[in-house]
Amino acid sequence: MPAKCKQRERILASGVVDVPTLPLGAVRGALCFRCFEPADKILKCAGCRRAGYCSQACQKLDWIAVHKKQCKVLKIINEEDLKDYSDRRTWADYRRVLIRYGHMIQAMTEVRDTVFVVQAQPYCSGCYRSANQLSHREITLNVCRDCRLLHHCSDCPDSHPKAMCKAYQDQNKIEHFRHGLFENTGKASVIACTEVPRSNYKSFARSEGWYDYYVNISDKAFIKGNTTPDFTSITSTVAKGGPDNKEFEEGRCMFLLFGTDTMTMPLTVIAALEDLQILDLPTIKIHLLGATGREFLAMSCFEEILHVVPSIQCLDIAAVGPSSLLAGQGPSGYAPKYPLPCCPSCQSAGKSRPISAFQGLYHDFAKSPYYEKPDLIVAFNSGFVDGDDANTDWDKSIRLVVESGVPALFTTYNPREAWGEQSKMRRLGARFVVEPGENKWRSLVPMPEFLDKEYEMWHQNYWRYIIKGKQP
Numbered sequence: 001m002p003a004k005c006k007q008r009e010r011i012l013a014s015g016v017v018d019v020p021t022l023p024l025g026a027v028r029g030a031l032c033f034r035c036f037e038p039a040d041k042i043l044k045c046a047g048c049r050r051a052g053y054c055s056q057a058c059q060k061l062d063w064i065a066v067h068k069k070q071c072k073v074l075k076i077i078n079e080e081d082l083k084d085y086s087d088r089r090t091w092a093d094y095r096r097v098l099i100r101y102g103h104m105i106q107a108m109t110e111v112r113d114t115v116f117v118v119q120a121q122p123y124c125s126g127c128y129r130s131a132n133q134l135s136h137r138e139i140t141l142n143v144c145r146d147c148r149l150l151h152h153c154s155d156c157p158d159s160h161p162k163a164m165c166k167a168y169q170d171q172n173k174i175e176h177f178r179h180g181l182f183e184n185t186g187k188a189s190v191i192a193c194t195e196v197p198r199s200n201y202k203s204f205a206r207s208e209g210w211y212d213y214y215v216n217i218s219d220k221a222f223i224k225g226n227t228t229p230d231f232t233s234i235t236s237t238v239a240k241g242g243p244d245n246k247e248f249e250e251g252r253c254m255f256l257l258f259g260t261d262t263m264t265m266p267l268t269v270i271a272a273l274e275d276l277q278i279l280d281l282p283t284i285k286i287h288l289l290g291a292t293g294r295e296f297l298a299m300s301c302f303e304e305i306l307h308v309v310p311s312i313q314c315l316d317i318a319a320v321g322p323s324s325l326l327a328g329q330g331p332s333g334y335a336p337k338y339p340l341p342c343c344p345s346c347q348s349a350g351k352s353r354p355i356s357a358f359q360g361l362y363h364d365f366a367k368s369p370y371y372e373k374p375d376l377i378v379a380f381n382s383g384f385v386d387g388d389d390a391n392t393d394w395d396k397s398i399r400l401v402v403e404s405g406v407p408a409l410f411t412t413y414n415p416r417e418a419w420g421e422q423s424k425m426r427r428l429g430a431r432f433v434v435e436p437g438e439n440k441w442r443s444l445v446p447m448p449e450f451l452d453k454e455y456e457m458w459h460q461n462y463w464r465y466i467i468k469g470k471q472p
């Protein structure tokens with residue numbers, strides 16, 4: 001029985017941040033909102049007709065944990081959604097209302113996942129009427145039997161492309177694995193570091209990507225020939241090896257796919273150090289900007305930098321951001337340097353990785369007595385042009401990064417964001433060392449996008465670029 005998923009709010013409240021969020025499969029009607037298990041018949045909440053459950057027991061639990069507060073808000077959105085009805089809408093019309101509902105919900109509640117329940121709702125991909133609107137007109141909304149996530153109404157043909165169906169089937173596999181992982185290990189993510197530190201450096205620029213990294217740079221040669229290079233399925237040779245073996249290899253394949261979601265951070269940094277030709281510095285000082293839970297969660301995987309770059313003795317990271325988790329322990333939001341534990345091999349080689357944190361904005365940190373000039377500034381998926389905090393928080397900090405002349409690595413969730421940032425950087429006169437482009441070390445875990453382009457997937461650190469100071 002899925003015990004941990006059911007208790008996720010309690011686990012979150014105890015300070016654990018690595019907890020799975022509501023899966024798309026639940027919002028789209030295939031999984032239980034409380035335990036995340038599939039059920040042949042999902043019982044819908046009579047109030048909002050959006051939340052669904054495998055049993056009354058799960059419904060009761062969910063009502064107490066979150067849904068009591070959420071249901072009220074969803075009912076208001078349903079009313080609004082009925083007012084917005086029209087027989088036929090375009091994707092542009094549809095996404096516009098979703099954005100508006102998102103703002104409405106944010107003003108009404110802070111209950112986790114409520115915006116997601118609405119913005120990822122089931123809808124017809126032909127006429128863009130929502131499940132809520134169609135059910136009021138007693139028009140059936142059919143679900144695709146293969147992916148169980150994409151819908152079309154009885155007035156419209158099923159139009160979702162084959163490739164998208166496959167991508168959404170992969171989503172189901174990914175979510176299923178995440179829930180199993182959380183039940184078994186208490187963690188919703190994977191750290192797949194190289195166990196024994198390498199004695200020589202192997203070029204990331206010359207590496208072909210993740211598969212090659214796992215096999216030839218890291219220590220996972222055992223996957224050779226067992227999985228497709230994108231880790232979405234095992235090879236046909238392995239599939240012939242009997243059901244137990246197949247299941248084992250499929251689990252391992254997903255484990256390594258999940259590994260890319262955290263390891264993308266240290267690997268994207270290593271690739272940047274190589275591009276900047278500063279791999280031979282014995283101490284590397286990094287300022288991690290806008291660091292949130294995700295970065296702290298993955299802090300232990302940053303040891304990978306010491307494991308694959310033998311010349312680095314000390315990896316000194318300062319995490320700076322308004323929601324920096326370590327902060328608040330020292331004076332004025334500063335948490336002084338603290339030696340993060342290293343593995344026995346690193347310890348005996350005298351390697352260290354101190355971390356410090358500043359809870360605040362980067363331009364304030366730069367004025368503080370704690371600021372030491374870094375070798376590299378890193379901002380993962382900062383959204384400094386498109387994000388909600390773009391003008392208020394980021395503008396000054398980005399100007400400072402450009403003025404400082406320190407090399408800075410930026411990543412984005414998708415190409416459009418990268419182009420937006422590129423033009424802002426150009427306006428500030430920044431010099432590009434690496435122009436925006438697809439990041440070889442992006443996470444391979446695709447995340448469906450609900451507001452931008454229909455069916456689009458985004459990735460952690462999808463695109464990247466590096467700047468250094470200003471144009472001469």
Ligand SMILES: [Zn+2]
Nearest residue numbers: 032035054058
């Ligand atoms: Zn359930």
Ligand SMILES: [Zn+2]
Nearest residue numbers: 045047048071
């Ligand atoms: Zn409800």
Ligand SMILES: [Zn+2]
Nearest residue numbers: 124127153156
């Ligand atoms: Zn339709």
Ligand SMILES: [Zn+2]
Nearest residue numbers: 144146147165
């Ligand atoms: Zn499908």
Ligand SMILES: [Zn+2]
Nearest residue numbers: 303342343346
């Ligand atoms: Zn180590």
